[in-house]
Structure formats: structure tokens, C-alpha cells
Amino acid sequence: MLYAAEARQLGHGGIAAVARAAGVSKGCVSRGLAELDAGRAPDGRVRRPGAGRPALSEKDPGLGPALLALVEDTTQGDPIGPLTWTTKSLRRLADELAAQGRKVGRDTVAALLKAAGFSLRGNARVLAGSHHPDRDAQFRHINDTVKTFLDGGDPVISVDTKKKEQIGLFGQAGREWRPPGAPVKVLDHDFPTHATGTAIPYGIYDVARNTGYVVIGTDHDTAAFAVACLRRWWKEEGRSAYPSATRLLITADGGGSNSSRAKTWKANLALLASETGLEITVCHLPPGTSKWNRVEHRLFSFISMNWRARPLTSYDVALNLISSSTTRTGLTVTARLDTSSYPTGIDISQQHAAALAIHPDAFHGEWNYTIPPQPGIPDVPLHPPGPRSHPGHAHTFGATLATHPLLTGLDRHDLDRLAADIRDRLDALPPKQRPRHRKLTTENIIWATVLDQRGLSCSLTAYLFRIGENQMRALIKQVRPLLEDHGHRPKPIPARLIDPSALASYVMHATSQASEHDTTH
Structure with a gap:
């Protein structure tokens, strides 16, 4: 009817003019004029009563x-x-x-x-895997203990191990701004065999100073590694930041390398307490609540954001990305690399455990305990029982067996000549294509590849040379084609060797039989 009123005011030609201006048909304007002439008043409806399809x-x-x-x-x-x-x-x-x-x-x-009130929703991660009846009470106990230490000016740290990362050209979660058509190209599969190593980030978050300290390990996530990270943090940062401190509070998860049930964790902490003179108090989070550990959301989350969509192609790249993680609230992070060996299988005897002075708290002593300095406590074994039990045994054991004729299939003279030929071929390659490892010489890598050709498992070969299995596999992959092109295709070892003990027994048994044969004849 509005169109009709405008057309009436325009007079002759008004219908066509209004229809063109409003983008409607002339019939629509004409019907409106007819309703005006009939005296029908506007009622706010666009259509006649009853028009339109029912829902x-x-x-x-x-x-x-x-x-x-x-x-x-x-x-x-x-x-x-x-x-x-x-x-x-x-x-x-x-x-x-x-x-x-x-x-x-x-x-x-x-x-x-x-x-009906529906909307698109994702999953809500709010259910804990386990719910201890004293879960909330333990959190209150931790908060009260933290407040007591902070009020006294004593250090409070939150510790945990971040997810292990493979070093290599592997994709990382997240997205980053890039020029059009220039994405970062990474491997299509994250096979461990393609990795040059494994990064094990152990984080220490200083609650009072809002600082992080992350040590990247390259061997195993053990209790010895965790306490070694704490020792390094105290020497580099903690001692100077808290010069008058006599005690230290650690909040940690209940599992992993700092498990509340691990005797090796407590034994190594006792050594640290004796070395530093600190009374170390530990409060473990209740089961199923690791995501509420301070180190997770105040340190690790920002590290993950900082290296999103950035492949960790080397340990240096990982260290730089970690140390450059900051926040608007002033977080700073220090990153260090630890290439030491931390073998698994370390056991603490009952006599050793009984000699430790560990004072459990009255409230859940299995979660909350204090370890005072106690000089004279026994050292924690560095190697598990067996072939690696003696500290110097691993080097002698590996160096002797790695070049033994029974394993290589060559006497030492022929092995050295073969190694010299392959070394010359490696020297002819561009520097970036040559296999390198900070613990191994070129000859070591060639010997390892010869053992691989003979059928020795990569895990045993890595054990002999004291490096990671993934690292050894990557080195062998680079050298083996050169040996095959050289024409070296030895027969496999005539025995199935599955562990270091079987390897040593095979060599010693074969050697003793050869000696008896020579004596007889």
C-alpha cells in the first residue's frame, strides 16, 4: 500500500515510476491502488490472510x-x-x-x-581417569604448603616431563602465517626410523620468579635424569636466586620419572639434598590430575604455542624455540641439552631404601614427604645389574665386541682396510651428506654398519656404541649403500642374538671352543 500511495501522489505514470524505483511489478502497485480505493486500511501484513505454505x-x-x-x-x-x-x-x-x-x-x-535448543558442540574434557576421595583435600594441602614456602622466601618449583619429540623433518601441530603457495614441507609419515634423535624435555617452573628451565635429554626419561635436571637448575639458577634458602618444595605428578612410588626418585633426591644442604619437600598431585600441574599451563603450553608448525629439525632448533618462549606476564625460559646416558632398569635394594631418611607427612605420606640432608648415604647405581653394571665395563665391552672377528666376519687387518676405503668414499661426499655423531668416529659408524650387514639387531649395535637406537639406524642407513657398492656383502652371523648377555656369551663360548681346539691339536 505504501507503493500505491506514492503512485497516487505522482499522478499519471506514477505506477510505472514507482515499480521501476522499488523493483516490483506494476501489477503489485496496481493491486495496492485497488485496495486503497476500496477503503482498506493498512494492517502491517505483507501478504493476504492465509497466504504462504504452512510449516x-x-x-x-x-x-x-x-x-x-x-x-x-x-x-x-x-x-x-x-x-x-x-x-x-x-x-x-x-x-x-x-x-x-x-x-x-x-x-x-x-x-x-x-x-529445540541444540547447537554444534565438541567433547568436554572434564572427566578424570580416576577420582580419589581425598583429591580436593590434597590440592588444598599443596596450596597451603606452597603459600607457606613462598611466604618464607623459599623456592617452590613445579616439575614434569613434556611429551617426547622426534628430531627430524616431521610435522608439528598448529598453523603459522606463510606466503601463499609456500608451506613448510615435511615427511608424510612420522616413522621413528626417519628421526635423527629423540628430545625428552624435562621442565622446571619457578613459581615465585615466573621462570622456566628446560633440559632436553637424549637418552631415557628416568629418575636419575629428572634429578640431574634439578641439580643443574640449582647450580645455574636456584642457588643464586635463593642464596639463603635452606629448604626446597617440589610439586610433581604422581607418575613418570618423578613417580611417588619410585624408590630411585627418592634415592636420587636424597643425594641431591646431601649435596646442596637443602631440606627437600615433595608434594605429588593426586591421581588423574596431571593437567593441573603448574608447569603444564604456565610453561609447557607456551612452548607448544611457540613451536607450532615448526619442524624440530635439530636439537639446536628445539633449544632455540624453547628459550625464546615468553609471555606478557614476564615468563622467561632457559634451555639446556643433556647428552648423558641414563639407562633404565636401575634397582634400589631394600638395604639402600632402609638407609634413606624420608619423613612422610601426617596427611597422605605416600604423596607428601620431606627428605633432609643426610651425609653418608649410599650412591645410586649408575647401571642396571648385568653386563652394564660396572661403570667402565660398557666402554670396554662395546669396543672389544664391535670389532670381534666372530661378529664382523673379518680379521682386524681386513676390517681396517675396509674402513679406510669406505672413509675415503665418505670424505668425497658433500659435508651435509656425511654421517656424523658427536660420540662416534667415522670408523665407529663403519664398524656398526658392518655389524648391521651381518644381521646384528640395531638395538644391540646401538648398545655396543652407547647411542640411541634411532640415531644408530639413521647412521647405518647412510653408510650401508657405500658398503654394498664396494662389494662387501658378508654372510649373516650363525646365531640369534637377542640381548647383550647372549651376545657376550656367544663370543666367549665360540672363543673358548676355538682355544680348546687349538690346544687339542
């Missing part, structure tokens, strides 16, 4: 309940319903309703779901 939910009152039955959780509805094991997308819901004889489009399904 599908009005035509089919059972449409809404049928749709809600499809989207009900299986725990509340039919456990073997039609959409139990498929995604409940709008298209699938519309198809399922059509199969029931209710033809409806995706837009209508979306409108009905919104009208």
Missing part, C-alpha cells in the same frame, strides 16, 4: 519428535538406533527422516534443532 512441523506434528529421537544420545535412547555408529550431520538426519516417509531438507532440520 512442515504443522503439517506433520510427528516430525519434531522423530528428529529428536534420532539425535538422542545412545545412553538415553535406543542403543542400536539407525545413527548409533555414524555422524549425525544435517544431511544424514534428513535422509533418515526421508526413509521414514518424512521428506524434509537440511535447512528445515537445522531450524528444528535450533528451535
Whole structure:
């Protein structure tokens, strides 16, 4: 009717002019004039009463309940319903309703779901794996203990091991701004065999100073490694930051290398307490609550954000990315590399454990305890029982067996000549293509490849040379083609060797039999 009123005021030609300006048909304006002439007053409606198709939910009152039955959780509805094991997308819901004889489009399904209060939601990670009855009480105990230490000016640190990362051209989660058509190209699979090493970041977060200290290990995540990181932090930062401190509070998870049940963790802490003169108090988080550890959301989360979409191609890259992690609240991080060996399988005897002075707290002493300085306590074994039990045994053991004729299939003269030939070929390669390792010489790498050709497992070869298995596999992969091109294709070792003890026994048994044979003849 508004168009009709404007056309009436314009007079002759007004209908056509209003129709062109408003983008409607002349018939629409004419019908409006007819309604004005009939004396009909505007009522706010655009269409005549009764115009438009009725809603599908009005035509089919059972449409809404049928749709809600499809989207009900299986725990509340039919456990073997039609959409139990498929995604409940709008298209699938519309198809399922059509199969029931209710033809409806995706837009209508979306409108009905919104009208019923539904919306797109992800999973909510709020359920703990286990819920101890004293969970909240332990958190209150930790908070009270932390406040007491901070009020007294004593250091409080939160510790944990971050997820292990493979060193190499592997993809990292997250996205980063890049020029168009120039994504960072990485390997399509994260196979460990393609890695040049493994990074084990152990983090220490200083609560009072808002500083982080991360040590990247290259061997194993053990209790000895965890305490070595604490010792290094105290020598480099803690001692100067808290010169008058006589005690230290550590908050940690209940598992992993700093497990509340691990005797090796407590034995190594006792050594640290004696070395530093600190009374060390430990409070473990209750089971299933590791995500609330301060080091997780005040240190590790920012490290993960800083190296998002950045392949960790070397240890130096990982160290630089960690040390450059900062926040607006003033977080600073120090990063260090630890290439020491931390073998697994270390056991603390009952006599050793009994000699440790560990004072459990009155409230859950298995989670909360204090270790005072106690000079004269026994040292923690550096190697597990067996072939690696003696500190100097590993070097002698590996160096002797790695070149033994029974394993290499060559006497020492022929082995040295072969190594010299292959070394010349390696020297002819571009520097970036030559195999390198900070602990091994070129001859060591060639000997290891000869053992690999003879069928010795990569784990045993890595054990002989005291490096990581992934690192050894990468080195062998570079050298083996050169040996094969040289024409060296030895026969496999005529024995199945599965561990270091079997390896040593095989060599000693074969050597003794050869000696008896020579004596007899």
C-alpha cells in the first residue's frame, strides 16, 4: 500500500515510476491502488490472510519428535538406533527422516534443532581417569604448603616431563602465517626410523620468579635424569636466586620419572639434598590430575604455542624455540641439552631404601614427604645389574665386541682396510651428506654398519656404541649403500642374538671352543 500511495501522489505514470524505483511489478502497485480505493486500511501484513505454505512441523506434528529421537544420545535412547555408529550431520538426519516417509531438507532440520535448543558442540574434557576421595583435600594441602614456602622466601618449583619429540623433518601441530603457495614441507609419515634423535624435555617452573628451565635429554626419561635436571637448575639458577634458602618444595605428578612410588626418585633426591644442604619437600598431585600441574599451563603450553608448525629439525632448533618462549606476564625460559646416558632398569635394594631418611607427612605420606640432608648415604647405581653394571665395563665391552672377528666376519687387518676405503668414499661426499655423531668416529659408524650387514639387531649395535637406537639406524642407513657398492656383502652371523648377555656369551663360548681346539691339536 505504501507503493500505491506514492503512485497516487505522482499522478499519471506514477505506477510505472514507482515499480521501476522499488523493483516490483506494476501489477503489485496496481493491486495496492485497488485496495486503497476500496477503503482498506493498512494492517502491517505483507501478504493476504492465509497466504504462504504452512510449516512442515504443522503439517506433520510427528516430525519434531522423530528428529529428536534420532539425535538422542545412545545412553538415553535406543542403543542400536539407525545413527548409533555414524555422524549425525544435517544431511544424514534428513535422509533418515526421508526413509521414514518424512521428506524434509537440511535447512528445515537445522531450524528444528535450533528451535529445540541444540547447537554444534565438541567433547568436554572434564572427566578424570580416576577420582580419589581425598583429591580436593590434597590440592588444598599443596596450596597451603606452597603459600607457606613462598611466604618464607623459599623456592617452590613445579616439575614434569613434556611429551617426547622426534628430531627430524616431521610435522608439528598448529598453523603459522606463510606466503601463499609456500608451506613448510615435511615427511608424510612420522616413522621413528626417519628421526635423527629423540628430545625428552624435562621442565622446571619457578613459581615465585615466573621462570622456566628446560633440559632436553637424549637418552631415557628416568629418575636419575629428572634429578640431574634439578641439580643443574640449582647450580645455574636456584642457588643464586635463593642464596639463603635452606629448604626446597617440589610439586610433581604422581607418575613418570618423578613417580611417588619410585624408590630411585627418592634415592636420587636424597643425594641431591646431601649435596646442596637443602631440606627437600615433595608434594605429588593426586591421581588423574596431571593437567593441573603448574608447569603444564604456565610453561609447557607456551612452548607448544611457540613451536607450532615448526619442524624440530635439530636439537639446536628445539633449544632455540624453547628459550625464546615468553609471555606478557614476564615468563622467561632457559634451555639446556643433556647428552648423558641414563639407562633404565636401575634397582634400589631394600638395604639402600632402609638407609634413606624420608619423613612422610601426617596427611597422605605416600604423596607428601620431606627428605633432609643426610651425609653418608649410599650412591645410586649408575647401571642396571648385568653386563652394564660396572661403570667402565660398557666402554670396554662395546669396543672389544664391535670389532670381534666372530661378529664382523673379518680379521682386524681386513676390517681396517675396509674402513679406510669406505672413509675415503665418505670424505668425497658433500659435508651435509656425511654421517656424523658427536660420540662416534667415522670408523665407529663403519664398524656398526658392518655389524648391521651381518644381521646384528640395531638395538644391540646401538648398545655396543652407547647411542640411541634411532640415531644408530639413521647412521647405518647412510653408510650401508657405500658398503654394498664396494662389494662387501658378508654372510649373516650363525646365531640369534637377542640381548647383550647372549651376545657376550656367544663370543666367549665360540672363543673358548676355538682355544680348546687349538690346544687339542
